[in-house]
Amino acid sequence: MTEPSPLRRAATQRPLLEYKHVCKTFGAFTALDDISINIYPGEVVCFIGPSGSGKSTLLRGTNGLDPFDGGEVFFDGQILPRKQSEVRKVRQRMGMVFQNFELFPHKTALQNVAIGPITVLNKDRVEAEQQAMALLAKVGLADKADNYPVNLSGGQQQRVAIARALAMQPEVLLFDEPTSALDPETIGEVLSVMKALADEGRTMVIVTHEMSFARRVADWVIVFERGKVLEEGPPEQIFEAPKVERTKEFLSHLGWA
Amino acid sequence: MTLDWSIVWLNKEALAEGALMTIVLTVLTMSLAVPLGIVLAFMRLSKWRSLALLSQCFVELFRNIPLILIVYWSFYVIPILIPVQFSAFTTGLVALVLCVSAYNAETFRAGINSVRHGQTNAGLALGMSQLQVMKEIILPQAARRVLPILATTWVSLFKDTSLVSVIAVGELSHVALQIRSQSFRVLEMLTAMAVIYWMMGYPQAKLSDWVRKKFEVKE
Numbered sequence: 001m002t003e004p005s006p007l008r009r010a011a012t013q014r015p016l017l018e019y020k021h022v023c024k025t026f027g028a029f030t031a032l033d034d035i036s037i038n039i040y041p042g043e044v045v046c047f048i049g050p051s052g053s054g055k056s057t058l059l060r061g062t063n064g065l066d067p068f069d070g071g072e073v074f075f076d077g078q079i080l081p082r083k084q085s086e087v088r089k090v091r092q093r094m095g096m097v098f099q100n101f102e103l104f105p106h107k108t109a110l111q112n113v114a115i116g117p118i119t120v121l122n123k124d125r126v127e128a129e130q131q132a133m134a135l136l137a138k139v140g141l142a143d144k145a146d147n148y149p150v151n152l153s154g155g156q157q158q159r160v161a162i163a164r165a166l167a168m169q170p171e172v173l174l175f176d177e178p179t180s181a182l183d184p185e186t187i188g189e190v191l192s193v194m195k196a197l198a199d200e201g202r203t204m205v206i207v208t209h210e211m212s213f214a215r216r217v218a219d220w221v222i223v224f225e226r227g228k229v230l231e232e233g234p235p236e237q238i239f240e241a242p243k244v245e246r247t248k249e250f251l252s253h254l255g256w257a
Numbered sequence: 258m259t260l261d262w263s264i265v266w267l268n269k270e271a272l273a274e275g276a277l278m279t280i281v282l283t284v285l286t287m288s289l290a291v292p293l294g295i296v297l298a299f300m301r302l303s304k305w306r307s308l309a310l311l312s313q314c315f316v317e318l319f320r321n322i323p324l325i326l327i328v329y330w331s332f333y334v335i336p337i338l339i340p341v342q343f344s345a346f347t348t349g350l351v352a353l354v355l356c357v358s359a360y361n362a363e364t365f366r367a368g369i370n371s372v373r374h375g376q377t378n379a380g381l382a383l384g385m386s387q388l389q390v391m392k393e394i395i396l397p398q399a400a401r402r403v404l405p406i407l408a409t410t411w412v413s414l415f416k417d418t419s420l421v422s423v424i425a426v427g428e429l430s431h432v433a434l435q436i437r438s439q440s441f442r443v444l445e446m447l448t449a450m451a452v453i454y455w456m457m458g459y460p461q462a463k464l465s466d467w468v469r470k471k472f473e474v475k476e
Contacts, residue, residue: 104380
């Protein structure tokens with residue numbers, strides 16, 4: 001298990017993800033305004049902040065799905081390429097989990113998990129399906145392997161989506177509001193799978209509105225507002241003694257005293 | 258007024274040949290108009306604007322003109338444009354293919370566009386190429402949505418083949434109407450025609466309903 005982030009600022013190690021002066025606009029709206037942050041290997045980093053503050057935009061730019069307008073991202077020391085054919089190679093090393101799950105409805109849970117290794121890594125089908133089965137077991141859904149997404153609950157679909165991302169053996173997992181589309185009663189099952197992954201020492205970047213989860217699981221929390229970083233620090237600092245007045249207001253607005 | 262239904266039985270072979278020709282025309286038209294429709298749909302969705310525009314012009318031209326006019330137009334205009342003499346059958350087939358591929362192009366385009374953009378992102382996020390996303394994610398989902406519409410187009414096409422009778426293609430309508438004008442047995446022949454079309458069309462319509470139910474997309 002990787003030690004959490006006291007290591008962080010002592011860091012002799014290289015960040016796994018390094019954002020330098022990242023900018024993004026949508027028409028007249030500035031979504032990201034000169035963001036420079038680092039994410040270190042083995043860290044769980046939560047992006048929090050009001051809706052429209054830029055946290056999801058930053059996540060979607062990380063694997064080039066929605067490229068930034070300016071600035072640079074370094075992944076494992078390499079600059080994120082702009083060309084589609086080159087960025088593909090980088091995406092294979094980053095797993096992504098979407099708010100709306102985005103499972104493939106024409107494939108079973110097992111096929112959803114196996115499709116990445118089969119299509120992208122040219123893995124043998126039998127081998128890929130064995131691995132997929134193990135991953136479904138890991139997220140507690142071995143008995144649902146032959147179900148189509150339509151026959152799974154939201155929480156189950158999101159757990160399959162997590163298994164699908166894990167199947168590519170990514171070096172970092174990007175979660176874009178993974179519980180926002182879920183019924184309250186299924187949020188817990190997804191969060192406990194994510195907690196288990198965090199305990200394995202995986203590098204995870206999570207955009208979330210689940211403050212108690214962020215408080216409990218994150219090694220580092222970054223607060224966004226209007227496309228800027230308002231404050232960043234360990235969860236104890238952000239949640240117990242925020243340095244910036246706006247962070248206090250935002251958290252108290254959510255009932256986090 | 259006396260009715261003489263024996264005229265139908267007497268001409269059973271000619272009518273059967275006409276019916277067969279109707280089926281051949283339907284099958285041939287669809288087997289050409291499906292691939293052509295796919296090509297037109299991809300042209301329309303392509304990032305090259307000139308290809309997209311070309312496809313759009315084709316589609317908007319042929320789906321907004323009555324089929325019977327396209328049939329006449331093919332019959333009189335094609336021989337002027339290209340110095341090759343086509344048979345009435347080929348001319349009729351060309352007219353049907355032009356019209357149906359325009360419809361199919363729109364069907365395929367709508368099918369592809371109906372797949373949520375998030376599905377493309379999910380495929381790309383796994384590291385797939387655009388081509389792999391299209392092949393593994395988009396097209397299989399689009400196909401399920403397109404099939405029921407193609408089945409409906411098929412049933413319409415089956416009936417619309419009757420329009421090529423105006424250029425003397427020997428399909429069911431042409432044969433039946435010929436017998437009518439030679440024998441003056443108007444009511445008998447039109448009724449026979451209706452019965453034969455219905456007997457062939459009804460199972461196809463039922464099959465089309467079954468396809469719609471079977472491939473209904475549940476999300």
